Amino acid sequence: MSLENKTAIVTGGSRGIGRAICLALAKAGANVVTCYASSAASADETVRLCEEFGVKALAVAADVSVADDVTKLVDAVKETFGSIDILVNNAGITRDNLLLKMNEADFDQVIDTNLKGAFLCIKGVSKLMLKQRAGKIINISSVVGVRGNAGQVNYSASKAGLIGMTKSVAKELASRGITVNAVAPGFIETDMTAKLPETVIEETMKSIPMRTIGKCEDVANLVTFLASDDARYITGQVICVDGGMAM
Ligand code: NAP
Numbered sequence: 001m002s003l004e005n006k007t008a009i010v011t012g013g014s015r016g017i018g019r020a021i022c023l024a025l026a027k028a029g030a031n032v033v034t035c036y037a038s039s040a041a042s043a044d045e046t047v048r049l050c051e052e053f054g055v056k057a058l059a060v061a062a063d064v065s066v067a068d069d070v071t072k073l074v075d076a077v078k079e080t081f082g083s084i085d086i087l088v089n090n091a092g093i094t095r096d097n098l099l100l101k102m103n104e105a106d107f108d109q110v111i112d113t114n115l116k117g118a119f120l121c122i123k124g125v126s127k128l129m130l131k132q133r134a135g136k137i138i139n140i141s142s143v144v145g146v147r148g149n150a151g152q153v154n155y156s157a158s159k160a161g162l163i164g165m166t167k168s169v170a171k172e173l174a175s176r177g178i179t180v181n182a183v184a185p186g187f188i189e190t191d192m193t194a195k196l197p198e199t200v201i202e203e204t205m206k207s208i209p210m211r212t213i214g215k216c217e218d219v220a221n222l223v224t225f226l227a228s229d230d231a232r233y234i235t236g237q238v239i240c241v242d243g244g245m246a247m
Helices: 016-027 042-050 067-081 104-132 143-147 153-176 196-208 218-229
Strands: 006-013 030-038 057-061 087-088 135-140 177-183 237-240
Touching: 006 016, 006 067, 016 030, 016 042, 016 087, 016 218, 030 042, 030 067, 042 057, 057 067, 057 135, 067 104, 067 143, 087 104, 087 218, 104 135, 104 153, 104 177, 135 153, 135 218, 143 153, 143 177, 153 177, 177 218, 218 237
Parallel strands: 006 030, 006 087, 030 057, 087 135, 135 177, 177 237
Antiparallel strands: none
């Protein structure tokens, strides 16, 4: 699965799954551009780790929910590398609460980051991908977007929305050589899951047939495959990386 001479944008690559995706793409030979919300030092560390694979890497401070920031990100990639071959919409946040306790600001912030952010990034890269008549777009959804989850009305709506967006954009761009797929991770060991209460972790573990938590690399390996030409005939799909959780 060589990605040599390809350029990838991975949103939210400063930590967790996003960093693992950056490293997996870099290992396969792609130049990587990532963005982050506030963790500049961590994003710089991702860049350093990518460069160890002999590729070029860049970190840009860009909030994916802000259109001007996304334009700045896309322009930086165009200026530095000339092409955009791969977009991974990974940046995401949670603001969990039960429906009756969830405030409007927490609902809006999650939708703006997880769903609108992906829309802005897809729109930002698609002009160039259409011109290239090639491109791979991979949206990081969630098993929660497939089956729902109490306490995550905002998050599950954003992740289910990403699945609808994936299929619609896949239909719009398929004839122009651009594939669009969604990856739906289950329970993966990152900062996002580390902050969950012990009782929630115990309950979640019971719902995983494989009875083990996933690693960031489990997600990154699938993303790398979908970003490669080995996956040329796959589009509009939602693939769970979840130890069987969504079965
Ligand atoms: P994480 O450790 O919390 O990292 C989130 C990343 O997104 C960070 O790099 C963060 O940047 C970035 N980010 C957040 N808001 C942003 C914004 N507005 N603009 C740009 N970047 C932003 O999360 P994770 O667990 O690796 O999750 C990565 C993705 O996988 C998310 O979309 C998440 O919903 C999805 N997912 C995770 C799991 C899981 O079990 N962990 C399961 C299913 C799906 P800063 O470091 O600057 O804050």
